[in-house]
Amino acid sequence: SLMALVLLRVDARLVHGQVVIGWGRPLAARFIVLVDNGVRASTWEQDLYRMAVPEGVEIIFASTAEATASLAGWAADPRAGILLTGDLTTMAALHDAEPVVAHRINLGGIHHRADRAERLRYLYLDDADTAILKRLATDGAAITAQDLPTSPPVPLADFL
16 A cells, blocks of 8 residues: 555654654554655764664665655555655655655645745745745645644645
8 A cells, every 4th residue: 555654744854753653653653765865974863863763663764766766565464654855845855756646745844034935833935835835735735834733734725
């Protein structure tokens, strides 16, 4: 089944307590895929993220290119997994490569920057982000914003 990746999340903070505990525990995630070209090239950043992951949970670091090639395999993994990207561009590339696997996309945290407008308390988007989200939705992706599993998911139409 294509349900092994139980959460595909865009979160600028990547792996942090909220993801590992807040999402990982209720979803019983046994592996976390962190898709980020910068982290993939940095062993010390990988070590930091590895420390944030509890015992018994595997963490996989992948570049965007590696991730697009591996998505189907992760989706077929019998374990539940979480896939994280730090930005929408990366997630869009994964959706374009494997639209069935990268179908349900969770927006969990995009930080404030001068060129971004606040859409939700934890979601700041610029024009490029908005264009990506509209295109993904047109392509059939199911996009919701939800910072914590205890918060109700916010449909795209409510913040775009």
